[in-house]
Amino acid sequence: MGRIVLENVTKSFGETQVIPPLNLTIEDGEFAVFVGPSGCGKSTLLRLIAGLEETTSGQILIDGEDATQIPPSKRGLAMVFQSYALYPHMTVRKNIAFPLRMAKMDQSEIDKKVEGAAKILNLADYLEQKPGQLSGGQRQRVAIGRAIVREPAAFLFDEPLSNLDAALRVGMRLEISELHNRLETTMIYVTHDQVEAMTMANKIVVLRAGHIEQVGSPLDLYRTPRNLFVAGFIGSPKMNFIEGPEAEKHGAKTIGVRPEHITVSADTGPWSGRVGVSEHLGSDTFFHIHDTGLAETITVRADGEVGFKHGDTVHLTPRADVIHRFDAEGLRIA
């Protein structure tokens, strides 16, 4: 079981408050992702839950029990670090068995669990090797193995994939999601990568400067971002923001249109501009359109077969039903 509740939690380093009073509930079995730009306090928040940082004020409840003063070793949570943090002097087997050995479990029981975890994570052939002999992806799997054998109340992941190359990252992303489906244990995952957040989470927590900007499912955040920050942060390529007369037409200070919600054509459309850089992904092409009189650049996501060239004049049509409107404070207008 792993329901984690933060009540008015704050964290200060000396005089600087990095987490202002914050409330958050993560339900049992949820895959929650903390996402935000670097320095937004997402790792600090995770470390507060882990107990690796002392909470300045407020309460952290794990399954209804006040864990605020409980040391990390007694909270029953497992953590996977960005640097893997394997014990370099121990073999893979000993690394995975370590938390069980510390819990004074029977050797036969330990062996069984280690073998089981190794099988799930494709590590069976590497059990007698030292971490130094493994690749980055394998090391991260060992770190995950060390976490799962303990059957923790919740898993905490601190940017676990940032040290891996792009291809491996996609693979590991799937493996972790798969693991979550299989174990149904609460997972809290910290990342600065909104793609990881969107693809893995049940619940995304968008943070900026220690504040929670919005909490919701990936599609909630995509469809109804609460403010400009969330609107700009979630979605790739980034949402286009348009101010001025065009926005006023919609009764807003700023309007936002996602690149995938604009149609590009050679002859018809209310907006027009000149094609700058085109990014061809094969399936899709991102056109960066200039001289529209709306914003410096309007990004459009079109089918990969659409073939405009640099300098071509094109017309744009936004989809009227998915124009996001924001007021002068940057908040969404319902």
Added chain:
Amino acid sequence: MAIVATTTKFSIYGRPVLAWIVGLIFFFPIFWLVLTSFKTDADAVKPEFLFFFTPTLDNYLNMTENYDYWRFATNSVITSVFATVFALAVGIPCAYAMAFNPSRATKDVLMWMLSTKMLPAAAVLYPMTFITKSIGLFDTHFMVILVLMLINLPIVIWMLFTYFKEIPKDIIEAGQMDGVSTWGEVKEILIPLAWGGIASTALLCFIFCWNEAYWTVRLTTTEAATLSKLIEGNRAPEGLFFGRLSAVSAAAVGPIVVLGWFCQKQLVQGLTFGAVK
């Protein structure tokens, strides 16, 4: 810019020659000491017998028979070993705390520890002697061990701190998340990972303890006297008996030279402070 390995005449011939010259200069006093220890006191002061003389073992026999060399040697071993063990027992937790849970005062504490090494020992000679005598600890193993441990503690803590600093904090935190107690962190993670550093620290501390003369000479008479005291005791009012003195000195430095020889690699690591991981 790429570093290009250049082969010059100097690097082929010059460097080895220079290295040998430096080596010989450092080795010469030891060589002379050992040579002199096989001369009679009379021969030792005669320049014509510098290299050619009739060797004798009298000095060594005399030393073991009349001066109780083994008792001094045993005291040296006991005090150095225990002082080193206690220094590590205090130094490891201390360096651990400062390396992994530093506070704003950590730097100042380290500097303060080092500053105690800048105090001239003579400045506290009188109070130290007075106190040890008045509490009845003068010339006891306990006092010698305590003093040796305390004077070496700053350097032990500094060295261990430097080694511990090299261990990523994540690994210690992973241990905490894995349910390890504080003692478990030290035993299961810190000590195995910093083993090389701890060994070289221990070795250096042992050597410093063994070589210590200022306090061991002044705080002992017979019971807890170490080899330093034995050497010092061979100053006779009539003058210096170089043959005898050399034999005593050779026998005092011998064990530590042998130990150092076997542990060269560790020692170099210890002295180059954390440069080797």
